[in-house]
Amino acid sequence: MKDVRAASIRAQFLALAILLIVLVSLLAALTEPFIRGRHDRGVEIGLMAGRMERIIDNYSSATTPAQEDAVMALAVKLGVSVSAVPAGEVADLHARGMPVAQPASALTTTRSLLQEGFGDAIRHVFEPHSARRALAVPIDDRRALVFDMPVFPSSVWFYPAVISGVLKIVIPLVALAYVSSWLIIRPLARFAVAAERTSADDRLEQPFATEGAAELRSLAASLNVMRNRILEMAEARTRMLSSISHDLRTPLTRLKMRVESGEPSDLQGKMLNDVTALESMINETLAFLTDVQHDSPLRKVDLSSLLQTIATDFSEASADVRFSGPRRLKYVCKPEALTRAVSNLVGNAARFAAHIEIELEDAGEKGIVIRIVDDGPGLSEDLKGKVMEPFFKADEARSSGTGFGLGLSIADELIRKGHGGTLKLLDRTPHGLVAEISLPAVHDMHTHPSVPG
Numbered sequence: 001m002k003d004v005r006a007a008s009i010r011a012q013f014l015a016l017a018i019l020l021i022v023l024v025s026l027l028a029a030l031t032e033p034f035i036r037g038r039h040d041r042g043v044e045i046g047l048m049a050g051r052m053e054r055i056i057d058n059y060s061s062a063t064t065p066a067q068e069d070a071v072m073a074l075a076v077k078l079g080v081s082v083s084a085v086p087a088g089e090v091a092d093l094h095a096r097g098m099p100v101a102q103p104a105s106a107l108t109t110t111r112s113l114l115q116e117g118f119g120d121a122i123r124h125v126f127e128p129h130s131a132r133r134a135l136a137v138p139i140d141d142r143r144a145l146v147f148d149m150p151v152f153p154s155s156v157w158f159y160p161a162v163i164s165g166v167l168k169i170v171i172p173l174v175a176l177a178y179v180s181s182w183l184i185i186r187p188l189a190r191f192a193v194a195a196e197r198t199s200a201d202d203r204l205e206q207p208f209a210t211e212g213a214a215e216l217r218s219l220a221a222s223l224n225v226m227r228n229r230i231l232e233m234a235e236a237r238t239r240m241l242s243s244i245s246h247d248l249r250t251p252l253t254r255l256k257m258r259v260e261s262g263e264p265s266d267l268q269g270k271m272l273n274d275v276t277a278l279e280s281m282i283n284e285t286l287a288f289l290t291d292v293q294h295d296s297p298l299r300k301v302d303l304s305s306l307l308q309t310i311a312t313d314f315s316e317a318s319a320d321v322r323f324s325g326p327r328r329l330k331y332v333c334k335p336e337a338l339t340r341a342v343s344n345l346v347g348n349a350a351r352f353a354a355h356i357e358i359e360l361e362d363a364g365e366k367g368i369v370i371r372i373v374d375d376g377p378g379l380s381e382d383l384k385g386k387v388m389e390p391f392f393k394a395d396e397a398r399s400s401g402t403g404f405g406l407g408l409s410i411a412d413e414l415i416r417k418g419h420g421g422t423l424k425l426l427d428r429t430p431h432g433l434v435a436e437i438s439l440p441a442v443h444d445m446h447t448h449p450s451v452p453g
Contacts, residue, residue, distance in 0.1 A: 016176055016183075023172045044150075045114040049107045051078045052147055056103050059084075060139050081148035085136075090144050093136050098146075100136045109135060113149050187216045245282050252278055303329045303368065307358050310342055319350045325360025331368055332442045337418045341411040345372045345435045348408060352376035353432065367421075370437040378433050384425040388412050415439070 055075050062068045068084065075082045085093075094100045101109035113135060133149035194207045207227065208220035256275045262268055307323050314321040342358070349356045353374030361369040379387065388408050408423075415421045421439040428434045 013180075016180055019179075020172050020176050023175065024169070045111055048080070048114065048150060049110045051075075051080050052082075052110055053107050054078075055080060055082060056106055056137055056139070056145065059143070059145060060103065081150075083146050085144050085146055087138055087140065087142050087144045090136050090138050093134075093146070098134050098136050100138070103137060103139065106135070106137050110147075110149075184213065187211070187213065191216070191220070248282055249279075252282065298332050298334055300330055300332050301335045303331045303333075303360060303370075306335060306339060307342065307360055307370065310339060310346060311358050313343075314346055314350065314356075319346075319356065320354060321346060321350070321356045321358065323358045323360070325358075326362060329360060329362055329368070331439070333439065334414075334418050337414040341414040341418075341423075341437070342370065342372065344408065344411040345437075349374035349376065349433065349435070365441055366438075367441045368439040370439070372435040372437075373428055373432065374434075375428070375432040378427060378431050379425060387425070388423075411435075 055071060055078070058071045058074065059068060062071055072082070072084070090100055099109060099113065113133060133151070135147045135149060136144060137147065138144045191208065194209070208223045210217045210220045252275060256272070256279070259268055259271045259275060304325055304327055307325065311321045311323040346356060346358065349372055353376030355375050357373045359371040359373060361371070363369050412423045415423045415437055419439050421437060424436045424438070426434040426436055
C-alpha cells in the first residue's frame with residue numbers, strides 16, 4: 001500500500017480502475033447465482049409462451065364441450081388466464097386495440113408482447129393494475145381464445161436488478177471514491193493545513209511533508225525550497241536593517257555630543273529635538289526587528305499581576321495608569337512578548353492622554369480580553385487601520401505631527417503572530433481611544449507545548 005501511495009497520480013488512478021474492475025467481477029461472480037436478475041424474466045416469458053401453445057393445441061383438438069372444459073381446467077392448473085369467445089367477436093376486439101395472432105404465430109406474438117420496455121416495466125412496478133393486456137387467438141371459424149398477458153411482479157426482475165446494481169456498481173464506486181480520497185485528497189488537505197501552520201509559525205523547518213504521490217512529493221519539495229529562500233531573504237534583510245540601524249547610533253551619538261557642547265541657543269534646542277527623534281526611531285526599528293521575532297516560550301502566568309506591574313511601572317514614571325480586573329487570572333502566554341505589546345500600547349496612549357486604565361476581562365471559552373482605555377483625543381475611522389503601519393505619519397493623528405512610530409506595529413505583531421489574538425482600536429465615550437486585545441482560549445492557540453504548572 002505504501003508503494004501505491006508513493007506512485008504518481010496517473011498510476012494511482014490506473015490501479016484504482018483495475019481494482020474496480022476486479023471488485024465488480026468478483027461481486028458479480030459471487031452474487032449472481034443468488035440473485036434473480038432480468039434474464040429470469042426471459043425464462044418466465046418462455047414458460048408462458050409454451051403453456052399458451054399447449055392450451056391452443058389442446059383446444060384446437062377438442063371436439064366436444066367436455067374436452068373444451070378440460071382444456072380450460074388445464075389452463076387454470078398451469079396458471080394461464082384464458083377465456084373462450086365466439087370467433088365473431090375477434091374483429092370487434094381487434095378494433096378496440098387488442099392484438100390478434102393466428103395459432104401459428106401466437107408464440108412469436110406472445111414473446112413480443114411480454115418483452116416490455118423499461119418505462120413500461122417501471123410503470124407496472126408502481127401501478128401493477130394500470131391496464132389489461134390481452135391477446136386474441138382465433139381457433140376456427142366459430143371459436144377463439146383470449147389470453148390475459150401476465151404482468152411479472154417486481155420480485156421477478158426489478159428488485160433483484162436493483163440489488164444486483166447496488167452490489168456490482170454502487171458499492172464498488174463508493175469504495176473507489178473513498179480510497180481515492182484517502183490516497184489523493186488527504187495529502188492535499190494536509191498541504192492546506194501545513195500552509196496555514198507555516199504562516200503562524202516560521203520556525204518549522206519542513207512544513208510541507210514530502211509524502212504521498214510523486215507529484216505531491218515534488219510539489220512539497222518545491223514549496224519547502226521556495227519557503228526557505230523567502231525566509232533567507234527576509235533574514236538577510238532583517239540583518240542588514242539591524243546592522244544599518246545599529247551603525248547609525250555611533251555617528252548620531254557623536255552628533256548629539258557636539259550639539260550639546262555648543263553654546264545654548266534656539267537652534268541648538270531644535271537640533272537636539274531632531275537628534276532625539278532620530279535616536280528614538282533607531283531604537284524602535286531595532287526593537288521591531290528583534291522583539292517581533294516572538295521566539296519566547298509559552299508559560300503559565302498570572303495576567304493580573306503582569307498587567308498590574310505594567311501599570312505600576314508607568315505610574316512610577318509620572319503617568320496616570322491604573323489597573324482594574326480580577327485579583328488573579330492564570331493564563332498560558334508568552335509573558336515577555338505580551339508585556340512588550342501592552343507596554344507599547346500604554347506608552348502610546350501616555351503620549352496623548354492624561355488618564356489611562358488597563359482593564360482585564362475573563363471571557364471564558366471566548367478567551368481573554370485586555371483593554372487599554374485612555375481619555376485622549378481619539379482617532380478617526382480612516383486612521384484606525386493606518387496607524388498599525390510602521391512609522392505611520394499624519395498631522396491629524398491624535399493632534400500630533402510626530403506620528404506613531406513602530407509601537408503599535410510591534411504590539412499588533414506580538415499579539416497576532418505570537419498569541420493568535422487580535423488588536424482592535426475602538427472609540428471611547430465621550431472621547432478617547434480603546435485598544436482592545438482579544439486573546440484566544442489556551443486550547444485554541446496554534447501551539448500546544450507542555451506548560452509548567
